[in-house]
Amino acid sequence: MDLQQIVDDTWNALADERGCGTPARYIPALAEVDPTKFGIAVATRSGEVHCAGDTDEPFSIQSISKVFVLAQALEREGLALWDAVGREPSGNAFNSIVQLEREKGIPRNPFINSGAIVTTDRFIGDRGPDEAVADLLAKLQNMGRDDDIGIDERVARSESETGARNRSLAYFMADFGRLLNPVEDVLSVYFRQCALALTCRQLADAALFLAFDGCDPVTRERMCSRERTRRINALMLLCGHYDNSGEFAFDVGFPGKSGVGGGILASIPGRATIAVWSPGLNRWGTSLLGARALAQIADRTGWSVFSGRLDEI
Numbered sequence: 001m002d003l004q005q006i007v008d009d010t011w012n013a014l015a016d017e018r019g020c021g022t023p024a025r026y027i028p029a030l031a032e033v034d035p036t037k038f039g040i041a042v043a044t045r046s047g048e049v050h051c052a053g054d055t056d057e058p059f060s061i062q063s064i065s066k067v068f069v070l071a072q073a074l075e076r077e078g079l080a081l082w083d084a085v086g087r088e089p090s091g092n093a094f095n096s097i098v099q100l101e102r103e104k105g106i107p108r109n110p111f112i113n114s115g116a117i118v119t120t121d122r123f124i125g126d127r128g129p130d131e132a133v134a135d136l137l138a139k140l141q142n143m144g145r146d147d148d149i150g151i152d153e154r155v156a157r158s159e160s161e162t163g164a165r166n167r168s169l170a171y172f173m174a175d176f177g178r179l180l181n182p183v184e185d186v187l188s189v190y191f192r193q194c195a196l197a198l199t200c201r202q203l204a205d206a207a208l209f210l211a212f213d214g215c216d217p218v219t220r221e222r223m224c225s226r227e228r229t230r231r232i233n234a235l236m237l238l239c240g241h242y243d244n245s246g247e248f249a250f251d252v253g254f255p256g257k258s259g260v261g262g263g264i265l266a267s268i269p270g271r272a273t274i275a276v277w278s279p280g281l282n283r284w285g286t287s288l289l290g291a292r293a294l295a296q297i298a299d300r301t302g303w304s305v306f307s308g309r310l311d312e313i
């Protein structure tokens with residue numbers, strides 16, 4: 001299979017649709033990004049990354065960071081994390097508050113905002129917020145084998161200044177006694193993790209452990225246990241796109257995580273990771289062109305986790 005050809009063909013087939021969808025405007029700094037950006041990067045076991053389009057320009061990974069923070073929180077807390085957050089799709093928007101009251105401040109899963117805020121709280125543990133952020137950044141730089149990975153402080157500030165909804169979620173959970181750290185400390189880490197800026201190439205590279213049983217296939221360094229990695233992939237498939245997760249599984253069939261910066265990270269266990277970026281979103285906050293690109297790659301490669309190829313058995 002000529003992966004570079006598949007990446008090029010997919011980019012070319014969709015290039016005329018650049019700019020489709022609606023970029024997130026509720027975080028003012030995101031509204032300034034050029035909506036015609038479009039990049040595809042596919043990283044494989046050897047560490048080779050096949051790229052097309054805008055794959056070397058950093059963008060705000062937003063909720064994709066929830067995958068990395070979940071992996072790190074599980075490494076710190078182990079199974080106890082699941083007392084604080086569930087593992088079921090929510091069927092609601094990423095920033096919804098409705099289930100929280102009925103379910104006594106325990107969020108449905110770690111990928112909706114409330115669940116990510118709790119996960120961030122456990123990731124911080126008994127450290128200060130700045131130490132936790134420095135640790136997360138160092139882990140990502142290590143996973144991506146790239147010290148250039150950083151945080152866009154302007155985006156973090158912009159999100160904090162307009163973060164009334166996330167503050168509501170966090171204070172609501174604090175009222176149920178669900179957070180261990182002061183609310184503003186937790187939010188300061190949450191806003192900075194959402195503002196992590198990576199290129200498609202760096203993102204696909206840093207996430208390779210998800211597709212290879214928790215190990216960086218290039219250095220063989222273990223990032224996450226095999227069992228946890230398998231379960232993170234399961235959660236990505238079921239909850240990675242909020243109330244659009246069913247549609248994404250139906251059309252694409254890869255565990256994936258979207259972010260309102262227009263990025264989508266996909267993990268194809270045993271094969272590759274894919275990062276796509278196009279800022280225009282569908283109504284559920286998933287990149288419109290990014291999801292189309294992943295659907296085409298799934299078709300061209302036959303890599304959907306729901307496909308079985310007789311000739312490979």
Ligand SMILES: NC(=O)CC[C@H](N)C(=O)O
Nearest residue numbers: 062063094194259260285
């Ligand atoms: N889906 C997303 O990417 C949402 C993340 C965004 N930072 C928020 O909290 O609203």
